[in-house]
Amino acid sequence: MASSPKASSVMTTTPPPPARQLSSLSVARKMTLLATFCMAQFIDSFSISALFAATPPISADLNISDAVSVWTTSAYQLTFAAFLLTSGRLSDLYSPKYVFLVGAFLVSFTSLGCAFTRAQIPLFLLRGFMGVGAALNIPSAMQIIVRMFPTPHVQSRAVAAFAGCAGLGNVFGLIIGALLVSFASWPAVFYFITAVCFLMGSLVTVLLPFSRNHDNNTGSRLETFKRVDIVGVSLLTAALVLFVYAVTNGAAVGWSKAATLAPLVISIALGIGFFVCEAYTPEERAAVPLKMWKYENFTIIVILGLQPRMWWASVQLLYSWFYQDALGWSTIYTAIHFLPVGLVSVLFMAFTSSLQQRFRLKWVMLGGQALVLIGTILLVFGGSASRYWQFAFPGFFLGTAGTTIVFGTTNIALFAVTPPRIAATVGSILTASGQFGSAAGTAIITSIQTTVQQTHGGPDSFSGREAGLWFIVGMTAAETLSLLFFMKNVVAPSRDRTKAAPEAADVTVDAINIEKKVTEEKQTIEETVVADPTDYIE
Template sequence: MSSPPPVSIVEAPGNEELPKTLSRAKKMVLLAIFCLAQFLDSFNTSALFSAIPSLEISLNIAESQSAWIISAFQLTFASFLLISGRISDVYSPKAAFISGVAGLGVISLGAGFADNKIVILTLRALIGISAAMTIPSALTLLVKVFPDPLEQARAIGVFGGCGAVANGAIFVEYASWHWVFWFVAIVALPVALGCIFVIPPQPKPLDHFESQGSKFKRLDIVGVVMLTIALILFVFAVTSGSANGWGTAMVLAPLVISILLIGGFIYWETLLPANKAAIPPRTWFYKNFSVLFATALLPYFWWNAVYTILITLWQNIYHWPVISSVIHMFPIGVLAFAMSFTGSLSRVLSPKWIILAGLGFLVIATTLIAVGGGPNQYWPFIFPAFVIGSAGSMLIFTHANIAIFQAAPPSMAGTVGAIFNGALQFGSAIGLAAMSSIQTSVEDKHGGSEEYSGRAAAFWFLLAVVCVEAFAVLVFYRTGSDHLPQTPDAPASECLEK
């Protein structure tokens, strides 16, 4: 007997319905808006990588401090994703999305005029919070606008791919780093205004008669605050560890406190009814959810590791111009964007085999980078590694993203989007800290930063991580639920207070 057709998200029990009369042109406009928000979020990080040398001079900051220009954004972005997801699920994803894009524009406008390192770091942290408001809400709206499983898979893939082409090196090379922020403001503010009219009004959910006080309780403020503080401390600890030493009190104290708070959060969630918990414990038992979460730790880690290590090598050791370094990185963005259109493959093949293919590509690419990093080895080693590796990372990103939304009920779209994107950020933060420590340790014993041995060791570590991920997917991913109806929402009687 053939399996039943996938349940459309707008038809899922208990889910809000958007008008089913949206034209294809309107859907494409909405997808473009959501993709633009994803582009701006990625632009906020990638554009400043190449601006760090000029920022160090302009703001009179040390190299060790300049890392926080990137980390301040990642810290708050990753930590506030969960509360953003809860707001999108409990209240209105449209309001959350518009607020996030508007905040992104206003704060970026101010950051462009700042010339003080404390002000820049503070505004970068606030930009991270605004950016965190856009992603879960965009994903919630996206799965409603594209209820058909095939269209939804394609849309999620394109949405993810737009972040891969974000780069602001042209502003750094031909204008100044201030224009990185002003560009975001120039784009974000009109988009936020247009979204008020373009995004369809959100229909009233089944719980629209629920009091505001009751809805506020469903945000699980205690649990969200506990986890947010834990994640801030954890990311701070692992980011500081490679620079200040893992044995210092500045690293160990927040690391221990964060672990205790995470344990407290897990226990707290078990005490709450499922409809009032930020992350109900049953979430981790949805089909393949845990293994997909683990898989999400890898794509950004691989991209950011390659970009951070090689761009620094090319500019600081080989003295390549900024624009030349960025041009040499173009294959990464081009291949990632191209592979983002493979979303429809997940309706034909099991995501397991697509993700494993992507991991196989990463094994080849990471090996090539580890063995060939010299100034004359770009074309024989690095270029093919960029092509193969970026294609593999995007396959993993796209199809893990599609599969994890299929694993969980539609009413949790915002929270699931937050969990998935949080995994992307945490995998990058923790992995880069580990690679930085390995690189520094090897360089202290073998030729210093002028030699490639430390960077090679870091990439061998990355290869080991890729192999572990491949083993986990091969063993723990169950294909029995592929292409079956989505996990249904809980009955209304479980979701509403009497």
């Protein structure tokens, strides 16, 4: 049969199933890509903790006050938290490879800009853009890892390695940052981030083939773009930024000033507007569908997710500045005194998995919360060099052990009560909760510290830091009581044998439906003359 001129002039390409394409890569290539993505997770946490060692010299060189210097970390954490949900949606609708590359190179080039800037406002803006890049990296890397390793037991090990690198980056960031500041200068921290992120982007460019989720392709670029939920995410981002700005500004100019009250009120209004917007947004387009909050234990787990990163960031911030500014310790000597945080975190990552398999998750988290509570109370009394071994060391040990247990168990508990098909979305929500807790928590605690020390001993006294630590004690106690009374008992998924078969059946059905949908799309492309070939040409 002769084809029409129009038909013969149109060339179409049939997109290969992306999951099969990635899983068929060689073992060496997949291992190299996995190591690259693990490094992305490491460097995203490193970009926060390394700044605890670099912030004092940065503040001195750029003449930044203690109340304002918190934005060297908060600007990064805020944009990181706010754009995680958008990043997950972009990775679902477009190519995760390109989402990751944009994130990696954005972090690299903005970090290079941070190394050269010598003014506080440009530094804070560049740190904010670094957070956007970091947010693009995590969900896209997770999606690629899951598709590269479709076999369940291999996939679980790959995901565990990826998640564990966040803790390692948080722990060793302070130590590496201290080494770079001590033996070079604070711009060396940003040079290090620049080099690592550029290497990551280069490796992914060369080793990872193009891939896209064709089962999420709506066929219309406008419809695809609408599913990103730009309005909802913009409301959430603005609310988070204004809230932390108000808290930070309160210590600098006063809580009764319009410059503090106005952004605080606007942030609350925008937060309410976000939830109203999500209520009227179709579920497939909403960044955070309201039905999420109806899952058992979902709300209390997300609230508990605020604490671990906040505790790590706040304790490191309060004590690292005290050791350097008040006691005159060098950055490397300060980092050595934080070694218990690193060693205990690594040890308890493995120990937590054993606890989750032996006990119900509620009681595992309650045990972790109790350790955090005891450890933080000990840290309240560690405000001198002579009290390090008596109070600070055991406080670091117990607090780190508890937060590691809570951090690891909240992830398992969340996935135990939500369907597997929305794992990426709920994972992004929990990660965003942790980052927001870290950003808002450090801002609140810094505000408490600066307010108290104005009338109780000045910046070199421990009184302001002591007040900040008591705030952490109160927050931990409130979360512990909420956990005790409001969370229902759940077990780790591998222990709940009654649900194992139905969940496995659901996963199988989902896989069959996706494969069927891809096959039907291929047949449609092959049998139909396409009017606009750009819809299918990749």
